[in-house]
Amino acid sequence: PLIDILISATPFELDEGRAVGLDFPDWKVRALIDTGASVTIINPQIGKTCKLRQTSRARIVAVGGEAGEFPEHAAAISFPGSRLPSFDAVRVVACPIIRRPFFSCLIGRDILQRFRLIYDGRNGEVEIQA
Numbered sequence: 468p469l470i471d472i473l474i475s476a477t478p479f480e481l482d483e484g485r486a487v488g489l490d491f492p493d494w495k496v497r498a499l500i501d502t503g504a505s506v507t508i509i510n511p512q513i514g515k516t517c518k519l520r521q522t523s524r525a526r527i528v529a530v531g532g533e534a535g536e537f538p539e540h541a542a543a544i545s546f547p548g549s550r551l552p553s554f555d556a557v558r559v560v561a562c563p564i565i566r567r568p569f570f571s572c573l574i575g576r577d578i579l580q581r582f583r584l585i586y587d588g589r590n591g592e593v594e595i596q597a
Contacts, residue, residue: 468593469570472498473545474509475517477556480541484518491518495547496571500584500593504575507544511561513571514540525560537562544578551582552597 475481475493484491494517496510506525513519519540528534538561545553557578583596 468500469497470500470549470574470595471547472496472572472574473547474513474559474572475543476519477541477543479556480518480520489518492516497569498572498574499570500579500595501573501575502579502584504573506577507557507559507575508562508573509540509542509559510571511538511563514538514542514559514561517542519559519561522558527560527562529562535562549595550597551595554578 473493473495476484476491481491494513496513506527508527514521519542521538522541523539524536525539526534526536540559540561541556542559543553543555544557544559581597585594585596586592587594
């Protein structure tokens, strides 16, 4: 299932940057809920556009066994139009493995573990509860 998210730099980064006149855009994107992904992955363009601060590098093994090291960033994520709580600072990995035109982020178990997911297989509906 897909969900809309709003991604931006962390509140600390926003405050520090804006204090010296920098602009930090946020970006609304479609995200795929991926219970098979251990971490949340973003398209690298999101990290550049939102000016996310790189914090480290992460080794990622993609579907099919393709592996590599990719930049980790600190990001704020919210879920507009829902009652789900926002996250002021979460780790996201900028990895170009997402090649689908209809989503730019994989929400992994690092975020999903904070929610309850209910899947109704009879009608294909997914409910997310905080």
